[in-house]
Amino acid sequence: MEEKRMRKVVVDGAEYSYPHGTPYRAIAADFQNRFPCDILLVNRGGKLCELHKTLDRDCTLKMVTAQDKPGIQTYERSAVFLMLKAFYDVAGRENVERLSVEYSLSSALFTLARGNFTLDQALLDRVEARMRELSALALPIEKQSISTEDAIELFQQAGLVHKAQLLSFRINSRVNVYSLDGFVDYFYGYMVQDTGYVRCFGLELFENGFVLRLPTQKNPNELGDFRPSKKVFQELHQATLRSQALNASNVAELNTTISQGNATPLILAHEAMMEKKIGDIAAEIAGRKEVRFVMIAGPSSSGKTTFSHRLSTQLRACGLRPHAIATDNYFKNREDTPRDENGNYDFEGLGAMDVEQFNTDMVRLLQGETVEIPNFNFKKGAREYNGNFLTLEEGDVLVIEGIHCLNDRFTHSLPKQSKYKIYISCLTTLNIDDHNRIPTTDARLLRRIERDARTRGYSAQTTIRMWPSVRRGEENNIFPFQDSADVIFNSALIYETALLKPYVQPLLFGVPHDSEEYIEAKRLLKFLNYFLPIPADDVPKTSLMREFVGGGCYHV
Numbered sequence: 001m002e003e004k005r006m007r008k009v010v011v012d013g014a015e016y017s018y019p020h021g022t023p024y025r026a027i028a029a030d031f032q033n034r035f036p037c038d039i040l041l042v043n044r045g046g047k048l049c050e051l052h053k054t055l056d057r058d059c060t061l062k063m064v065t066a067q068d069k070p071g072i073q074t075y076e077r078s079a080v081f082l083m084l085k086a087f088y089d090v091a092g093r094e095n096v097e098r099l100s101v102e103y104s105l106s107s108a109l110f111t112l113a114r115g116n117f118t119l120d121q122a123l124l125d126r127v128e129a130r131m132r133e134l135s136a137l138a139l140p141i142e143k144q145s146i147s148t149e150d151a152i153e154l155f156q157q158a159g160l161v162h163k164a165q166l167l168s169f170r171i172n173s174r175v176n177v178y179s180l181d182g183f184v185d186y187f188y189g190y191m192v193q194d195t196g197y198v199r200c201f202g203l204e205l206f207e208n209g210f211v212l213r214l215p216t217q218k219n220p221n222e223l224g225d226f227r228p229s230k231k232v233f234q235e236l237h238q239a240t241l242r243s244q245a246l247n248a249s250n251v252a253e254l255n256t257t258i259s260q261g262n263a264t265p266l267i268l269a270h271e272a273m274m275e276k277k278i279g280d281i282a283a284e285i286a287g288r289k290e291v292r293f294v295m296i297a298g299p300s301s302s303g304k305t306t307f308s309h310r311l312s313t314q315l316r317a318c319g320l321r322p323h324a325i326a327t328d329n330y331f332k333n334r335e336d337t338p339r340d341e342n343g344n345y346d347f348e349g350l351g352a353m354d355v356e357q358f359n360t361d362m363v364r365l366l367q368g369e370t371v372e373i374p375n376f377n378f379k380k381g382a383r384e385y386n387g388n389f390l391t392l393e394e395g396d397v398l399v400i401e402g403i404h405c406l407n408d409r410f411t412h413s414l415p416k417q418s419k420y421k422i423y424i425s426c427l428t429t430l431n432i433d434d435h436n437r438i439p440t441t442d443a444r445l446l447r448r449i450e451r452d453a454r455t456r457g458y459s460a461q462t463t464i465r466m467w468p469s470v471r472r473g474e475e476n477n478i479f480p481f482q483d484s485a486d487v488i489f490n491s492a493l494i495y496e497t498a499l500l501k502p503y504v505q506p507l508l509f510g511v512p513h514d515s516e517e518y519i520e521a522k523r524l525l526k527f528l529n530y531f532l533p534i535p536a537d538d539v540p541k542t543s544l545m546r547e548f549v550g551g552g553c554y555h556v
Contacts, residue, residue: 007057020055024042024061025052036067038065038066040074046514046515050143068217071217072215077189079198082180085180086134090127097116098114108213109214140180142178146177154184166251166433186433200221231423234488236490239429239490254532267495275310281489283314294398295406295422296424297404298423302425306544307489308399323396327400330355332354348476348477358410362413365392370389408484423489438527450548454548493545499534504528505525
């Protein structure tokens with residue numbers, strides 16, 4: 001018998017030999033003791049591979065755990081699959097009308113369940129027990145390629161109509177489906193090898209559904225804290241109702257609307273809903289006579305600048321005179337800016353702001369004094385005074401936008417009643433289908449890739465590389481204060497990914513295959529493939545989306 005051909009495998013710079021056809025799981029086992037948590041995938045020269053795949057070439061391998069972004073996404077996806085299987089087992093498939101994973105909420109996934117059963121903690125305890133039973137059995141999660149037509153028929157028969165509808169827009173003739181002990185489903189992304197990898201989870205009742213609690217990327221071996229923002233949840237719930245009213249709860253419904261030539265009414269309807277919300281906020285501010293400072297904060301690419309302009313327009317319509325102030329003008333001079341643990345300037349932290357000068361100026365304005373507002377020269381790294389004088393008179397309000405605007409330490413000298421705080425974020429509730437959610441961060445990243453390319457000349461690779469640092473700044477300086485806001489404004493638009501697709505897709509194709517950012521670019525490209533594109537022609541010039549694709553009436 002001919003001896004099996006040996007293949008060279010490089011891991012962490014060292015070279016090893018394995019027989020051709022060795023499963024990646026066997027190779028991963030040889031290196032597992034180097035990692036504090038399970039190896040879930042391997043990165044073979046920039047391509048993610050599931051562990052059931054086999055070695056067929058000389059290659060360089062990088063082990064992927066749940067401490068890596070692709071790893072924690074794989075774990076989450078696999079946990080959802082396990083939960084769905086267990087729920088159907090316990091409740092009885094014939095009794096389950098619909099199970100839909102809606103959105104992420106504080107290290108957990110909020111899920112709605114509808115059918116011939118009583119959703120209570122007792123039922124969830126039985127489902128969780130079944131999940132643990134299936135996990136202990138280490139049942140294989142098998143991947144199979146079938147024709148798209150067969151997949152559509154399979155999901156129609158299973159009552160997963162949105163999944164079948166989604167695949168009807170698929171150009172590819174074949175589709176990968178996963179099966180677990182006879183339960184078959186379709187997922188956008190990779191899976192773990194077997195149920196034994198999914199050990200950290202919990203189920204709890206929450207509001208009108210329940211949550212699947214999960215670990216975090218920082219600590220994959222323990223459940224993350226579940227401290228949901230009730231205000232954010234309520235806004236997500238309202239956004240879900242708006243999507244349902246517009247018949248666009250998921251990508252399949254959105255694609256149907258676009259394919260039938262009804263994109264323009266959808267765009268205009270959602271824009272009208274958003275304008276009404278901004279008008280309502282302006283009316284509430286006008287009704288609070290003591291408010292002089294409108295403080296606006298939110299994570300990157302939420303559309304803060306355009307929102308500020310639109311809110312100012314509505315404030316004028318309510319008889320007020322808004323004046324814009326950017327907190328960036330109160331940065332400390334460069335030589336006084338603190339540095340992070342890596343020795344780089346920390347522009348995100350409160351320490352980078354001249355908090356005392358800001359408070360002094362705002363208090364003087366509140367007292368009726370005339371104040372010269374500074375301008376920060378980013379090229380020189382210094383604050384300058386160029387004769388920009390301001391006096392607050394009756395009916396004047398300051399519209400102040402900045403990362404720390406919800407943090408009372410930043411405005412410690414201002415009376416509470418003089419401040420109206422707005423948290424703005426892109427809280428998308430549009431999902432691919434009932435079992436494949438779209439992370440809010442994906443929507444913001446796509447927005448930022450296009451805006452960075454258009455206004456700063458950055459490549460998609462550069463934006464993707466910077467994104468984790470941006471996210472860390474948000475988690476430290478914005479998210480902890482979101483519940484202190486008087487109102488939460490959701491800037492997500494149902495149609496935005498379909499709009500962004502023709503802009504962002506070419507940029508993502510430009511990410512080099514041998515770069516670390518390629519895996520994320522490839523994932524986003526696959527994600528965009530689910531959407532039919534729409535042109536920007538009928539998007540209003542006042543739309544928040546104009547901040548990202550251009551052509552708006554505001555100078556942003």
